[in-house]
Amino acid sequence: MFRRWNLEIDVFRRLAASGVSTKLKLCERSGRALxxxxxxxxxxxxxxxxxGAAHSMKEKATTDAGCxxxxxxxxxxxxxxxxxxxxxxxxxxxxxxxxxxxxxSFLRRRGSRSGSEAIGYTAAxxxxxxxxxxxxxxxxxxxxxxxxxxxxxxxxxxxxxGRTGVPVFAVYGACPNSFxxxxxxxxxxxxxxxxxxxxxxxxxxxxxxxxxLETATxxxxxxxxxxxxPGRSRPLYAQFSTLFDSKPTQNSQPLVAFGMTTVGDAPRxxxxxxxxxxxxxxxxxxxxxxxxxxxxxxFIKGKIVYQKDPTSNEYFARPYTYRESCLEIPAAATxxxxxxxxxxxxxxxxxxxxx
Numbered sequence: 163m164f165r166r167w168n169l170e171i172d173v174f175r176r177l178a179a180s181g182v183s184t185k186l187k188l189c190e191r192s193g194r195a196l197x198x199x200x201x202x203x204x205x206x207x208x209x210x211x212x213x214g215a216a217h218s219m220k221e222k223a224t225t226d227a228g229c230x231x232x233x234x235x236x237x238x239x240x241x242x243x244x245x246x247x248x249x250x251x252x253x254x255x256x257x258x259x260x261x262x263x264x265x266x267s268f269l270r271r272r273g274s275r276s277g278s279e280a281i282g283y284t285a286a287x288x289x290x291x292x293x294x295x296x297x298x299x300x301x302x303x304x305x306x307x308x309x310x311x312x313x314x315x316x317x318x319x320x321x322x323x324g325r326t327g328v329p330v331f332a333v334y335g336a337c338p339n340s341f342x343x344x345x346x347x348x349x350x351x352x353x354x355x356x357x358x359x360x361x362x363x364x365x366x367x368x369x370x371x372x373x374x375l376e377t378a379t380x381x382x383x384x385x386x387x388x389x390x391x392p393g394r395s396r397p398l399y400a401q402f403s404t405l406f407d408s409k410p411t412q413n414s415q416p417l418v419a420f421g422m423t424t425v426g427d428a429p430r431x432x433x434x435x436x437x438x439x440x441x442x443x444x445x446x447x448x449x450x451x452x453x454x455x456x457x458x459x460x461f462i463k464g465k466i467v468y469q470k471d472p473t474s475n476e477y478f479a480r481p482y483t484y485r486e487s488c489l490e491i492p493a494a495a496t497x498x499x500x501x502x503x504x505x506x507x508x509x510x511x512x513x514x515x516x517x
Contacts, residue, residue, distance in 0.1 A: 283508040293336035293450050297510045300334055302367040302375045303346055307332065307504040310445040311469060311477070313428035318350055320361065322384040327352035327361065329380075330422070330431045333402060335449035335464055344372065347392070347399050348380070351422060351429040359422075360403040360431075364390035401462075402447065405489060406431050418491050425472045433466070435493045442468035442478075442491075448510055453485075461485035465510055467501060477501035481514055 288294070306329065309315050315328045327350035334346035349362045365379045378388045392399060405420045417436035422429055425443075433442045446467040453461045462484040469477055480497045483490045497514070 283511065287512070291511060293511070295335055295337075297335075297448065297506055297508050299344065300346060301505065302373055303332060303334070303365070304503075304505040306348075306365075306375060306380075307445055310430075311472075311475075311504045313425045313430070313472060315428055316380070318348075318380045318382070320352075320357075320382040322382065323357065325352050325354060325357060325361075328429050330360070330406075330429055331445050331447060332365070333362075333399065333447040333449065336452055337449070349403055349431070351431075358403065359407050362399055362403055363392055366390065401484065401487065418489060420489075430472055433468070433489075433491065435491070438493050440470065440493075442466060442470065443472040444468040445504065446506075447482075448479075448506075450511055450513055459485060463513060465513075466491065467504075467506055467510070477504060477506075479506060479510060 288296075310329060310331065315330075317326050317328060319326050329348055330351050331349050332346050333349065337345075345364045345366050347362050348365045349360055352359060352361050361382070363379075363382045366376050368374045368376045376388065379390045382391065383389045384391050406422055419434040419436055421432055421434070423432060424430065430443050433444055434440070435442070444466050448464045448467065449462055450464040451462070453459065463481070465479045465481050467477060467479045477500070479499050479501050480491060501510075
C-alpha cells in the first residue's frame with residue numbers, strides 16, 4: 163500500500179517538475195488518489211483526441227475514461243512492483259501517463275489567457291496590438307452574420323419612426339470611443355424614402371450572458387433600457403453608410419465601386435473592384451486601427467469580410483484603409499485570405515506591413 167502511494171506521488175512530482183499544473187484527485191470508481199490534470203489531455207493507453215480539447219481548452223479534471231485508463235495503468239504498476247523495485251514501477255507508471263507532444267505548445271500558451279486562444283494568433287501578437295478587442299469576443303454576432311450570408315435576414319424596425327429594414331452588414335473591432343464597450347454597429351437597408359436608404363445603430367450582447375445577442379437591440383430604440391441610437395458616434399459610422407447611400411461611386415486607387423443589390427428577396431451590400439471585375443458581397447467590416455485624435459491625416463484600417471458568391475458558404479477577407487472619405491482595398495489576389503466561417507478567427511486582426 164505504501165509502495166503504491168509512493169509510486170503515485172513520484173509521478174506527481176515528475177510532472178510537477180516538468181511545469182505541468184497538477185493536482186491529486188480521488189477517483190470515483192476506485193476510491194484511490196489518482197493524478198488529475200487541470201487541462202484536457204488523454205492517457206496514452208485509451209485516450210481519444212476530442213475535437214474540443216485542442217481548441218476550447220476548458221478547465222476540467224480528467225474524464226471517466228481517462229480515470230479508468232489511469233487506474234488500469236496504476237494497477238499494472240502495483241502488480242509489477244511485487245517483483246521489482248519502486249524505481250522500475252515508477253518508470254512504467256510515468257510512461258503510461260506520458261504527456262502528448264501537442265501538450266508542449268499548449269503549455270506554452272497556458273499563461274496567456276488574456277490573449278487569443280485561436281490557433282495561429284499568439285499571445286505575443288496580442289501583447290503588441292493596440293486594439294485589444296478580439297474577433298472571438300464578438301461570438302454573440304455569429305448567428306446574425308450567418309443570417310446575412312445565407313440571405314435569410316429578419317426584418318428589424320426603427321421603433322421611433324416605424325420604418326422597417328433588413329440588416330446588410332456589421333462593423334466592429336477597435337472603437338475610438340472608450341465608452342463603446344462590447345458593442346457593434348448594425349447597418350440596415352431601410353424601406354421607403356422617408357429617411358436615409360441605409361441607417362445604423364448599436365447592437366449589444368445580453369447583460370447576463372455576454373455570449374448571446376440581446377435581440378431587442380436588433381430594433382432601433384431612441385429611449386428606454388435598450389436605447390441604441392448611435393448618438394455622438396453617428397458622424398464616425400456614417401462614413402460607411404454614405405458609401406452605399408447613393409449611386410455606385412468610384413473614389414479610390416485602385417478603383418472600387420459601392421452599391422446595393424438583392425439576392426432573392428434579400429438586400430445585400432457589395433463592393434466592386436473595377437480593375438479586376440470582382441464583386442465582394444460584404445457582411446462584416448473589422449476595424450483594427452484608428453488614427454489618433456491629434457493626427458493630421460485621419461484613417462481607419464481593418465479588413466472587410468465577404469463572399470464572392472452570395473449563395474455559397476465560402477468566405478474571404480482582405481485589408482482596407484479608409485481615409486479622406488476614400489475606401490482603399492488592394493486588388494491583388496495575394497491580399498485575399500480564406501475564412502472558414504462567417505465569424506472569422508482572431509487571425510483576422512493581423513494586418514499587412516504598413517506601406
